[in-house]
Amino acid sequence: MFSKNTHYLDDTLLILTMAVLAGCGLIYEYLLSHYAGRVLGVMESTIYTMIGLMIVSMGLGAFAARKVRCAFNGFVYLELIIALLGASAILIIGGLIAITQILPHIIADMFALPPDMLPKGGVFKQLSFIAIKSPYFFGVILGFLIGMEIPLIARIREEIHGQHLANNLGTIYGADYIGAGVGAAIWVVFLLSIDISKAAALTASLNLIAGAFFVLRYWHKLTWRKTFLGLHLVLALIIVLMFNYGNQWLNQMNSLLYLDKVVHVQKTHYQQLTFTERHLGLSADEEQTSIINFYLNGRLQFSSIDEHIYHDYLVAPVLAGSARYDNVLIIGGGDGLALRDVLKYEPKKVTLIDLDSELIDIFQKPEEHLNASLARKISHLNQNSLQDKRVTILRSDAFITVNELLKTGQIFDAIIVDLPDPSHPDLNKLYTVNFYARLKQLLSGDGLIAIQSTSPYHAKNSFISIGKTLSAANFAHVQQYHDNVPSFGEWGWTIGAKMGVSPLARLENLKQLPVKHNWLNLEILKSAFIFPNDFFKDEESIDINTLGSHKLYQLHQKAWQTQQGIN
Secondary structure, eight states: OOOOHHHHHHHHOOOOOHHHHHHHHHHHHHHHHHHHHHHSSSSHHHHHHHHHHHHHHHHHHHHHHGOOOOHHHHHHHHHHHHHHHHHHHHHHHHHHHHHHHHHEEEEEETOOOOOGGGSHHHHHHHHHHHHHHHHHHHHHHHHHOOOOOOOHHHHHHHHHHOOOOTTHHHHOOOHHHHHHHHHHHHHHHGGGGHHHHHHHHHHHHHHHHHHHHHHHGGGGGGGGGOOOOOOOOHHHHHHHHHHHHHHHHHHHHHHSSSSSEEEEEEEEEEEEEEEEEEEEEEEETSEEEEEEEEETTEEEEETTTHHHHHHHHHHHHHHHHSSOEEEEEEOOOSSSSHHHHHHHTTSEEEEEEEHHHHHHHHHSSSTTSOHHHHHHHHHHHHGGGGOOEEEEEEEEEEHHHHHHHHHTTOOOEEEEEEOOOOSSHHHHGSSHHHHHHHHHEEEEEEEEEEEEEEOOOTTTHHHHHHHHHHTTTTSSSEEEEEEEETTTEEEEEEEESSSSSHHHHHHHHSOOOSSSSOOOOHHHHHHTTTTTTTTTGGGGGGGOOTTTTOOOHHHHHHHHHHHHOOO
8 A cells, every 4th residue: 555655755756647647648749740730741730630630549548547457567668659659650650651552563563564654543542542641540559548648647646545535637627738748849949940750759768767667666566567668678779769860760751752862851840842853964065964853841843944934924023014123122032932023133132031030041142051062053053143242031920020121111112022922821821801901001002012922723712712812902003924843833923013004004005024044035024915715714713812801821722632633
């Protein structure tokens, strides 16, 4: 029997243990959903689904805990299993996704199939579907096991006291809620900025420590003491290996998701950055030529082979059509590529706003963050535009920073919005009537605004919604244009005039573009404003995107899922 003077110590340790484990449980939810979202590009819906599934599974686990005969032995087994799954689930998921991605290529090579005949249907599609959904499977299993912790600790407390405790569950649930809150804070402040495999290993180590505490503290209550000690030592070794080498293994598996060789991967506080490289052989001057692709959360942002087409269309119309371009605002564009083209127009000042400071650092001083070869190619690509003395870089949320610019009375001759697609609610707010109306106040009376507007072919409704949303912000003229960017397919942009004549009318008054572009000329540009028959036929039925409505985010998610065949 436990003496009364040990109750206080045991209660304190058990309640602290519960709080720590609650924090671990919440972190596992975030780990699984964020990894799946960053690899598959469906961040927000994955997080919500994962949390919902894990909560339901925790309820089922709480019911199942009644079947555990010995709470002491059961708890130690439980923490061993949770620690093992918590540390390895991300690696297992990465391996499953990688295998299903590479398998069609292996089969195609085996039977000498041409590249356009990769076996992706039937069993291959089913295997890919299972791999994509595997984070939810691990979420359910982990949630089920985590749900067993509270009932077992409650039983352990009552057995220690030798009586029913009236406030037992209230005390434990209080510790659980507080621990979950602390876990969320740790995730945001610390774990979100480190490698996901290290975050998983650190979290799993807490489960292992909790189990070890029980082994040592309640040694006389356990039946398989030496086995428990051995399992803890083995699992401790596994967790150390996961911490030291897990990210390397994970990156190798993630590399299989890309067609080209992955040459740099970095996890920032906001997103996963991936650079790939495809060698094309030696050029006339014996230099190795290659194609550099840059991805955010698994989605292509630019390819060095054709990014000039995209940026020509983003920059040329808005600057050529504006009365002046002495003072230009760029929102997004932390890679410096749009800025590079803006600087060709010899502005006096350019202000660039981008949230991800680490991304800016990479493209501003690539030699400090990338290998020498890749750094040279990035510097050549953006022509060190982010180091230009005329450029002011604001590393902040544009949604908030625009208010600061308005307070200081700043006015810009032209505004360029070069943001990723609205695939996340945080991006969705930067495509709303509210945001565009505030940008209008920053724009000079005879200036223009240009917005990258996703694909008018693959996400037609999203594209049209962006145009309608800009019109709803009371711009006098809003027009849209499009062309093919080989790496993206058919792509579109939106341009608006605060007052005066329409952007296209301004372009038609020109004899040539003010700055010569390698790809774009005035004739091609004017033809880009022409769309196929009945393209805007259903325009009236498409919603504008207001703050809090998430209409554009939902349209984009639906279009993307349809293209991926997961609808």
